[in-house]
Amino acid sequence: MRARRVIVVAAWVSLALVAWHRADAAVRVEADEVIFTHTAPDAQQVFLVGDFNQWNPTVEPMQREGETFVVRLFLVAGTYRYKFVVDGNAIADPDNRGPSPEKGSPIVLVERSGGLILSTEIPEETARARSASYNARYLGFLRDDDGNTDVDQRVDLGLRAHLDRLRARAVVMSADSSWTWSPPSIDVEFDRGFVEVEMGKLSVRGFENDSTWASTDPLGLVGDAGLYGYDAGFRYHGATAVAAGKHAALRARWSDEITRGEVARASVAPGDLASFATGSAADTTAYAYTPAFNGSDNLAVEASAGGGDFASGYLFRNDTGVNPGVFVDVSRRATDFATQTYATTEDRHVSTAWLAWSGVERSTLTFAYGWGDAQARAYATTIGSSDLTAPLDAAAAASPVELTRGILTSDRFLLEADLNRSVATTLRWDYTSFDFDGVEGASDADVHRAHLDLAGTLRGWNLAGRVAYTHQRYRDTPDALYIDWPERNLWLSRWDALDVPSMVAIDLEQYTVWSLDATREGTRVDAGGTALLQTLDVVDAPVHAEARAYVDVTVHGAWYGYGDLRFSWYDRAAWEVDEGFWDFYVEGGYRKGIVTLSAGFGLDPWAFDPVTSDFADLGRSEFLRDAIAGGVRRSDATTIGRALIERERALSDLQLIKLECVIELR
Secondary structure, eight states: OOOOOOEEEEEEEEOOOOOOOOSSOSEEEETTEEEEEEEOTTOSOEEEEEGGGTTOTTSEEOEEETTEEEEEEEOOSEEEEEEEEETTEEEOOTTOOOSOGGGOEEEEEEEETTEEEEGGGTTTOOOOSEEEEEEEEEEEEEEEETTEEEEEEEEEEEEEEEETTEEEEEEEEEEESSOOOSSOOOEEEEEEEEEEEEETTEEEEEEESSOOOOOOOTTOOSOBOGGGOBOTTTTEEEEEEEEEOSSEEEEEEEEEEOOOSOOOOOEEOGGGGHHHHHSOOSEEEEEEEOOOOTTOEEEEEEEEEEETTEEEEEEEEEEEEEEEEEEEEEEEOSSSEEEEEEEEEEEEEEEEEEEEEOOSTTEEEEEEEEEEEEEEEEEEEEEEEEOSSSOEESTTOOEEEEEEEEEEEEEEEEEEEEEESSSEEEEEEEEEEEEEEETTEEEEEEEEEEEEEEEEEETTEEEEEEEEEEEEEOTTSOTTOBTTBTTTOTTSOSOOOOOHHHHHTTTOSEEEEEEEEEEEEOSSEEEEEEEEEEEETTTSOEEEEEEEEEEEEEEETTEEEEEEEEEEEEEEGGGTEEEEEEEEEEEEEEEETTEEEEEEEEOOSEEEETTTTEEEEOHHHHHHGGGGTTOOOGGGHHHHHHHHHHHHHHHHHOOOEEEEEEEEOO
């Protein structure tokens, strides 16, 4: 049997003109951007916390640039304190400890000649008010699967500019599904961008498929993008406004979902009304919808404040135009049935209020309560008759109408304790209840989730462990309700958080996921590994396990080697499986300066991330998520599980050959 081969050729060219800056300052100001840097060659992840983000350790991730981590913020004039959270440990800036490092490192920002500078640089006044940068990138892929070729090319052209109080970015993308150069067949489209105007403490931004403000809400109601990570503006366009002071902030966002086009019309099937048609009841109702977010609108407003040991906030998010559907009123007549059909979409409203207290040194206690509801809103209607042997839809609905019918209400509680000691510890309990009392019947469900997270360092290794327990009781609620799927869970903002353990557990009432991550970065060798075990209840029978290890070695000079090995195992009687699977990826190449040349074999786990428009470690997850291409229904748990096993078999049998060239100029 001939081995399947996939040849991937990727060339990446990035051209950038960037403003000159001093690299030796831990905190500096350039063109009104406050730039924080921290040198931590062995760190895996660094966040910036301070008065400007209510000391939230997840809001401002710092980007690695060699051995340093960098983040750029726009702040108004004032006095601030800040710290770096290095792999879970909060520390004062070693280059700016100040008189009370336990309270954070101090900085003072002042305005001079219409610009912002550090108070320590008043004599110099070197902050520049204008800057611009340009970039271009080409990505090309050629795949051959046993004679079946798949070709894709992409070119990104980008521009960034900062003129006094105006900031802007624009990225144009071209796509070509052929490998012909003469003449090329290219589709050009606007990919992402923003224009932002700063007016004192107020900034207003218009955006298209680009990042927006980050919420301080611990329930994550704005910007949870599931598999792809955090980005509130992904696949939306709209406007944001932020008014921020030293101790309080007000943020607002309106956006419209970019994806449009025809959505299959929902209809009430004859089987849904069969019992009524053969019975004696005088009337009944029915509801059907098509799961879709196409063209939906989103409005979010957040108010947050902090001072001393306390921080608090309130946020609400409204989604309108979700799940287009049909609602039907049916009444019995002598020879047939009178019907009134309504064309509907769904509205979702969720709110949260939270309070955080950090009265104990290096510890924070957070409490949050959320409440929300979903409604079917009718906007058009028509009256007719039927014998109930054919589907009923709202295709003929034309008379305008304003009518709402309830679907469900939901409440959510969260209690979290963060202990920033030598071993950073987080304890979190999250409870969600669902109460259906409307067009989909009367029923209720509740889900408890508890997490214990530990992070620390041991002999140069960064270690992170988690125990996550879930107790879910859906009873007779609608089949589409699942805690990690957005179709009926209104707490998820469009994107789901469905990973492999969540796919395994669709029909499990209680399960626990135990996981451990270990990474180490050295001068010549970077290595890491993960291990995961999923059990019934807390420590009952195991149902799923996986392990992964990787190593990146500088062999000689600029030559390197990379290896990635993964093992997964499933034991589910309902799926008729008790089997383990192996897959791997190996790569070798040359990287020095602006050039990287590599050749690999196996499935590269690094895939293109549409949120960041860059490559990320989600290739295997994307491959396995094809098991839920048809959506999630709890009654389909076994079918989804068997599809997941088939994807695992396909992954273990997959044989890819990859050739790649990356050229990047900065």
